[in-house]
Amino acid sequence: MREALPHxxxxxxxxxLSRELVGTLALERLPRLAAVVAPADPAADYASYRLRFRRDASGRDLVEGEVAATLHLRCERCNQALALPVASAFTLAVVDGLDEAAQLPEAYDPLLPEEATLDPAALVEDELLLAVPAAPRHAEGACRAPRYVSAEQQADDEQAGASADDNPFAVLESLKRRH
Structure with a gap:
Protein backbone atom coordinates (compact mmCIF):
# COMPACT_ATOMS: atom_id res chain seq x y z
CA MET A 1 0.00 0.00 0.00
CA ARG A 2 1.49 3.37 -1.07
CA GLU A 3 0.39 6.45 0.84
CA ALA A 4 1.71 9.74 2.11
CA LEU A 5 3.81 9.35 5.24
CA PRO A 6 1.76 10.64 8.19
CA HIS A 7 3.37 13.06 10.65
CA LEU A 17 -3.56 -3.89 12.66
CA SER A 18 -0.44 -5.27 10.86
CA ARG A 19 -0.14 -2.09 8.80
CA GLU A 20 2.62 -1.20 6.37
CA LEU A 21 3.78 2.22 5.21
CA VAL A 22 5.62 2.31 1.88
CA GLY A 23 6.73 5.25 -0.19
CA THR A 24 9.31 7.92 -0.77
CA LEU A 25 10.23 10.92 1.33
CA ALA A 26 12.00 14.09 0.20
CA LEU A 27 15.33 14.44 2.01
CA GLU A 28 14.69 18.17 2.40
CA ARG A 29 11.95 17.19 4.87
CA LEU A 30 14.64 15.75 7.19
CA PRO A 31 16.38 18.70 8.90
CA ARG A 32 18.97 16.74 10.92
CA LEU A 33 20.08 14.87 7.81
CA ALA A 34 20.17 18.12 5.80
CA ALA A 35 22.84 19.38 8.22
CA VAL A 36 25.06 16.41 7.28
CA VAL A 37 24.57 16.03 3.53
CA ALA A 38 25.88 18.38 0.85
CA PRO A 39 23.34 20.48 -1.02
CA ALA A 40 22.13 18.78 -4.17
CA ASP A 41 19.00 18.75 -6.29
CA PRO A 42 16.04 18.77 -3.87
CA ALA A 43 13.73 17.49 -6.60
CA ALA A 44 15.86 14.36 -7.07
CA ASP A 45 16.90 13.71 -3.47
CA TYR A 46 14.56 11.31 -1.74
CA ALA A 47 14.58 8.23 0.44
CA SER A 48 12.48 5.17 -0.17
CA TYR A 49 11.07 3.45 2.89
CA ARG A 50 9.06 0.44 3.94
CA LEU A 51 7.84 0.30 7.55
CA ARG A 52 6.00 -2.87 8.59
CA PHE A 53 4.22 -2.82 11.93
CA ARG A 54 3.42 -6.23 13.41
CA ARG A 55 3.41 -8.34 16.56
CA ASP A 56 5.83 -11.21 17.07
CA ALA A 57 4.98 -14.60 18.63
CA SER A 58 5.70 -13.18 22.11
CA GLY A 59 3.24 -10.32 21.60
CA ARG A 60 5.92 -7.61 21.16
CA ASP A 61 4.98 -4.70 18.95
CA LEU A 62 7.60 -4.42 16.17
CA VAL A 63 8.57 -2.02 13.45
CA GLU A 64 10.47 -3.77 10.67
CA GLY A 65 11.88 -1.29 8.27
CA GLU A 66 13.95 -0.79 5.15
CA VAL A 67 15.31 2.59 4.14
CA ALA A 68 17.38 3.44 1.06
CA ALA A 69 18.70 6.68 -0.42
CA THR A 70 21.63 8.19 -2.23
CA LEU A 71 23.21 10.74 0.09
CA HIS A 72 25.32 13.56 -1.30
CA LEU A 73 28.27 14.07 1.01
CA ARG A 74 31.74 15.64 0.89
CA CYS A 75 34.74 13.35 0.63
CA GLU A 76 37.06 13.80 3.62
CA ARG A 77 40.13 13.27 1.40
CA CYS A 78 39.48 15.64 -1.50
CA ASN A 79 36.46 17.70 -0.35
CA GLN A 80 34.69 16.87 -3.63
CA ALA A 81 31.12 15.67 -3.99
CA LEU A 82 30.46 12.04 -3.15
CA ALA A 83 27.21 10.24 -3.97
CA LEU A 84 26.88 7.48 -1.40
CA PRO A 85 24.10 4.92 -1.82
CA VAL A 86 22.93 3.71 1.58
CA ALA A 87 20.48 1.03 2.58
CA SER A 88 19.42 0.00 6.05
CA ALA A 89 17.22 -2.78 7.36
CA PHE A 90 16.15 -2.79 10.99
CA THR A 91 13.78 -4.38 13.48
CA LEU A 92 12.66 -2.26 16.39
CA ALA A 93 10.60 -3.43 19.36
CA VAL A 94 8.38 -0.83 20.99
CA VAL A 95 9.24 -0.75 24.69
CA ASP A 96 7.97 1.19 27.70
CA GLY A 97 11.26 1.58 29.56
CA LEU A 98 14.92 0.72 29.86
CA ASP A 99 14.24 -2.45 31.86
CA GLU A 100 12.05 -3.79 29.08
CA ALA A 101 14.65 -2.73 26.48
CA ALA A 102 17.37 -4.68 28.33
CA GLN A 103 15.31 -7.87 28.10
CA LEU A 104 14.87 -7.78 24.32
CA PRO A 105 16.29 -10.53 22.15
CA GLU A 106 19.52 -9.56 20.35
CA ALA A 107 17.74 -9.37 16.99
CA TYR A 108 15.66 -6.38 18.16
CA ASP A 109 16.70 -2.82 18.84
CA PRO A 110 14.55 -0.91 21.33
CA LEU A 111 12.19 1.85 20.26
CA LEU A 112 11.23 3.94 23.26
CA PRO A 113 8.77 6.58 22.04
CA GLU A 114 8.65 9.69 24.22
CA GLU A 115 4.89 9.77 23.70
CA ALA A 116 2.29 7.23 22.60
CA THR A 117 2.88 8.32 19.00
CA LEU A 118 5.98 8.70 16.88
CA ASP A 119 6.94 10.53 13.71
CA PRO A 120 7.77 7.92 11.05
CA ALA A 121 9.81 10.50 9.10
CA ALA A 122 12.05 10.89 12.15
CA LEU A 123 12.46 7.11 12.21
CA VAL A 124 13.54 7.14 8.54
CA GLU A 125 15.88 10.06 9.28
CA ASP A 126 17.44 8.23 12.25
CA GLU A 127 18.23 5.20 10.10
CA LEU A 128 19.77 7.33 7.35
CA LEU A 129 21.91 9.20 9.89
CA LEU A 130 23.14 5.88 11.29
CA ALA A 131 24.15 4.82 7.76
CA VAL A 132 26.37 7.89 7.19
CA PRO A 133 30.02 6.95 7.71
CA ALA A 134 32.03 8.96 10.24
CA ALA A 135 34.50 9.98 7.50
CA PRO A 136 32.92 9.69 4.04
CA ARG A 137 35.51 9.00 1.34
CA HIS A 138 35.65 7.98 -2.28
CA ALA A 139 36.78 4.43 -2.97
CA GLU A 140 40.54 3.92 -2.94
CA GLY A 141 41.95 5.16 -6.24
CA ALA A 142 38.79 7.07 -7.18
CA CYS A 143 39.58 10.11 -5.05
CA ARG A 144 41.06 13.22 -6.65
CA ALA A 145 42.87 14.24 -3.49
CA PRO A 146 46.51 15.23 -3.83
CA ARG A 147 48.80 12.45 -2.71
CA TYR A 148 50.29 13.13 0.70
CA VAL A 149 54.07 13.34 0.58
CA SER A 150 56.03 13.50 3.81
CA ALA A 151 58.73 16.14 4.25
CA GLU A 152 61.37 13.41 4.25
CA GLN A 153 60.08 11.94 0.98
CA GLN A 154 59.93 15.41 -0.60
CA ALA A 155 63.55 16.10 0.43
CA ASP A 156 64.66 12.74 -0.95
CA ASP A 157 62.84 13.43 -4.24
CA GLU A 158 64.43 16.88 -4.53
CA GLN A 159 67.89 15.48 -3.80
CA ALA A 160 67.49 12.74 -6.38
CA GLY A 161 66.34 15.28 -8.99
CA ALA A 162 69.18 17.72 -8.35
CA SER A 163 72.29 17.29 -10.48
CA ALA A 164 75.82 17.32 -9.12
CA ASP A 165 76.44 20.62 -10.95
CA ASP A 166 73.73 22.48 -9.05
CA ASN A 167 75.09 24.92 -6.52
CA PRO A 168 72.69 26.09 -3.79
CA PHE A 169 74.51 29.43 -3.70
CA ALA A 170 74.26 30.05 -7.47
CA VAL A 171 71.31 32.41 -7.02
CA LEU A 172 73.21 34.47 -4.47
CA GLU A 173 76.23 34.63 -6.79
CA SER A 174 74.09 35.90 -9.65
CA LEU A 175 72.57 38.60 -7.43
CA LYS A 176 76.03 39.65 -6.26
CA ARG A 177 77.19 40.07 -9.86
CA ARG A 178 74.27 42.40 -10.70
CA HIS A 179 75.38 44.97 -8.11
Missing part, protein backbone atom coordinates in the same frame (compact mmCIF):
# COMPACT_ATOMS: atom_id res chain seq x y z
CA UNK A 8 2.37 10.99 13.66
CA UNK A 9 1.44 7.33 14.16
CA UNK A 10 0.65 5.06 17.08
CA UNK A 11 3.11 2.17 16.56
CA UNK A 12 1.20 -0.15 18.91
CA UNK A 13 -2.08 0.40 17.09
CA UNK A 14 -0.45 -0.11 13.68
CA UNK A 15 1.21 -3.32 14.94
CA UNK A 16 -2.17 -4.56 16.15
Missing amino acids: SVDPRRLAE
Whole structure:
Protein backbone atom coordinates (compact mmCIF):
# COMPACT_ATOMS: atom_id res chain seq x y z
CA MET A 1 0.00 0.00 0.00
CA ARG A 2 1.49 3.37 -1.07
CA GLU A 3 0.39 6.45 0.84
CA ALA A 4 1.71 9.74 2.11
CA LEU A 5 3.81 9.35 5.24
CA PRO A 6 1.76 10.64 8.19
CA HIS A 7 3.37 13.06 10.65
CA SER A 8 2.37 10.99 13.66
CA VAL A 9 1.44 7.33 14.16
CA ASP A 10 0.65 5.06 17.08
CA PRO A 11 3.11 2.17 16.56
CA ARG A 12 1.20 -0.15 18.91
CA ARG A 13 -2.08 0.40 17.09
CA LEU A 14 -0.45 -0.11 13.68
CA ALA A 15 1.21 -3.32 14.94
CA GLU A 16 -2.17 -4.56 16.15
CA LEU A 17 -3.56 -3.89 12.66
CA SER A 18 -0.44 -5.27 10.86
CA ARG A 19 -0.14 -2.09 8.80
CA GLU A 20 2.62 -1.20 6.37
CA LEU A 21 3.78 2.22 5.21
CA VAL A 22 5.62 2.31 1.88
CA GLY A 23 6.73 5.25 -0.19
CA THR A 24 9.31 7.92 -0.77
CA LEU A 25 10.23 10.92 1.33
CA ALA A 26 12.00 14.09 0.20
CA LEU A 27 15.33 14.44 2.01
CA GLU A 28 14.69 18.17 2.40
CA ARG A 29 11.95 17.19 4.87
CA LEU A 30 14.64 15.75 7.19
CA PRO A 31 16.38 18.70 8.90
CA ARG A 32 18.97 16.74 10.92
CA LEU A 33 20.08 14.87 7.81
CA ALA A 34 20.17 18.12 5.80
CA ALA A 35 22.84 19.38 8.22
CA VAL A 36 25.06 16.41 7.28
CA VAL A 37 24.57 16.03 3.53
CA ALA A 38 25.88 18.38 0.85
CA PRO A 39 23.34 20.48 -1.02
CA ALA A 40 22.13 18.78 -4.17
CA ASP A 41 19.00 18.75 -6.29
CA PRO A 42 16.04 18.77 -3.87
CA ALA A 43 13.73 17.49 -6.60
CA ALA A 44 15.86 14.36 -7.07
CA ASP A 45 16.90 13.71 -3.47
CA TYR A 46 14.56 11.31 -1.74
CA ALA A 47 14.58 8.23 0.44
CA SER A 48 12.48 5.17 -0.17
CA TYR A 49 11.07 3.45 2.89
CA ARG A 50 9.06 0.44 3.94
CA LEU A 51 7.84 0.30 7.55
CA ARG A 52 6.00 -2.87 8.59
CA PHE A 53 4.22 -2.82 11.93
CA ARG A 54 3.42 -6.23 13.41
CA ARG A 55 3.41 -8.34 16.56
CA ASP A 56 5.83 -11.21 17.07
CA ALA A 57 4.98 -14.60 18.63
CA SER A 58 5.70 -13.18 22.11
CA GLY A 59 3.24 -10.32 21.60
CA ARG A 60 5.92 -7.61 21.16
CA ASP A 61 4.98 -4.70 18.95
CA LEU A 62 7.60 -4.42 16.17
CA VAL A 63 8.57 -2.02 13.45
CA GLU A 64 10.47 -3.77 10.67
CA GLY A 65 11.88 -1.29 8.27
CA GLU A 66 13.95 -0.79 5.15
CA VAL A 67 15.31 2.59 4.14
CA ALA A 68 17.38 3.44 1.06
CA ALA A 69 18.70 6.68 -0.42
CA THR A 70 21.63 8.19 -2.23
CA LEU A 71 23.21 10.74 0.09
CA HIS A 72 25.32 13.56 -1.30
CA LEU A 73 28.27 14.07 1.01
CA ARG A 74 31.74 15.64 0.89
CA CYS A 75 34.74 13.35 0.63
CA GLU A 76 37.06 13.80 3.62
CA ARG A 77 40.13 13.27 1.40
CA CYS A 78 39.48 15.64 -1.50
CA ASN A 79 36.46 17.70 -0.35
CA GLN A 80 34.69 16.87 -3.63
CA ALA A 81 31.12 15.67 -3.99
CA LEU A 82 30.46 12.04 -3.15
CA ALA A 83 27.21 10.24 -3.97
CA LEU A 84 26.88 7.48 -1.40
CA PRO A 85 24.10 4.92 -1.82
CA VAL A 86 22.93 3.71 1.58
CA ALA A 87 20.48 1.03 2.58
CA SER A 88 19.42 0.00 6.05
CA ALA A 89 17.22 -2.78 7.36
CA PHE A 90 16.15 -2.79 10.99
CA THR A 91 13.78 -4.38 13.48
CA LEU A 92 12.66 -2.26 16.39
CA ALA A 93 10.60 -3.43 19.36
CA VAL A 94 8.38 -0.83 20.99
CA VAL A 95 9.24 -0.75 24.69
CA ASP A 96 7.97 1.19 27.70
CA GLY A 97 11.26 1.58 29.56
CA LEU A 98 14.92 0.72 29.86
CA ASP A 99 14.24 -2.45 31.86
CA GLU A 100 12.05 -3.79 29.08
CA ALA A 101 14.65 -2.73 26.48
CA ALA A 102 17.37 -4.68 28.33
CA GLN A 103 15.31 -7.87 28.10
CA LEU A 104 14.87 -7.78 24.32
CA PRO A 105 16.29 -10.53 22.15
CA GLU A 106 19.52 -9.56 20.35
CA ALA A 107 17.74 -9.37 16.99
CA TYR A 108 15.66 -6.38 18.16
CA ASP A 109 16.70 -2.82 18.84
CA PRO A 110 14.55 -0.91 21.33
CA LEU A 111 12.19 1.85 20.26
CA LEU A 112 11.23 3.94 23.26
CA PRO A 113 8.77 6.58 22.04
CA GLU A 114 8.65 9.69 24.22
CA GLU A 115 4.89 9.77 23.70
CA ALA A 116 2.29 7.23 22.60
CA THR A 117 2.88 8.32 19.00
CA LEU A 118 5.98 8.70 16.88
CA ASP A 119 6.94 10.53 13.71
CA PRO A 120 7.77 7.92 11.05
CA ALA A 121 9.81 10.50 9.10
CA ALA A 122 12.05 10.89 12.15
CA LEU A 123 12.46 7.11 12.21
CA VAL A 124 13.54 7.14 8.54
CA GLU A 125 15.88 10.06 9.28
CA ASP A 126 17.44 8.23 12.25
CA GLU A 127 18.23 5.20 10.10
CA LEU A 128 19.77 7.33 7.35
CA LEU A 129 21.91 9.20 9.89
CA LEU A 130 23.14 5.88 11.29
CA ALA A 131 24.15 4.82 7.76
CA VAL A 132 26.37 7.89 7.19
CA PRO A 133 30.02 6.95 7.71
CA ALA A 134 32.03 8.96 10.24
CA ALA A 135 34.50 9.98 7.50
CA PRO A 136 32.92 9.69 4.04
CA ARG A 137 35.51 9.00 1.34
CA HIS A 138 35.65 7.98 -2.28
CA ALA A 139 36.78 4.43 -2.97
CA GLU A 140 40.54 3.92 -2.94
CA GLY A 141 41.95 5.16 -6.24
CA ALA A 142 38.79 7.07 -7.18
CA CYS A 143 39.58 10.11 -5.05
CA ARG A 144 41.06 13.22 -6.65
CA ALA A 145 42.87 14.24 -3.49
CA PRO A 146 46.51 15.23 -3.83
CA ARG A 147 48.80 12.45 -2.71
CA TYR A 148 50.29 13.13 0.70
CA VAL A 149 54.07 13.34 0.58
CA SER A 150 56.03 13.50 3.81
CA ALA A 151 58.73 16.14 4.25
CA GLU A 152 61.37 13.41 4.25
CA GLN A 153 60.08 11.94 0.98
CA GLN A 154 59.93 15.41 -0.60
CA ALA A 155 63.55 16.10 0.43
CA ASP A 156 64.66 12.74 -0.95
CA ASP A 157 62.84 13.43 -4.24
CA GLU A 158 64.43 16.88 -4.53
CA GLN A 159 67.89 15.48 -3.80
CA ALA A 160 67.49 12.74 -6.38
CA GLY A 161 66.34 15.28 -8.99
CA ALA A 162 69.18 17.72 -8.35
CA SER A 163 72.29 17.29 -10.48
CA ALA A 164 75.82 17.32 -9.12
CA ASP A 165 76.44 20.62 -10.95
CA ASP A 166 73.73 22.48 -9.05
CA ASN A 167 75.09 24.92 -6.52
CA PRO A 168 72.69 26.09 -3.79
CA PHE A 169 74.51 29.43 -3.70
CA ALA A 170 74.26 30.05 -7.47
CA VAL A 171 71.31 32.41 -7.02
CA LEU A 172 73.21 34.47 -4.47
CA GLU A 173 76.23 34.63 -6.79
CA SER A 174 74.09 35.90 -9.65
CA LEU A 175 72.57 38.60 -7.43
CA LYS A 176 76.03 39.65 -6.26
CA ARG A 177 77.19 40.07 -9.86
CA ARG A 178 74.27 42.40 -10.70
CA HIS A 179 75.38 44.97 -8.11
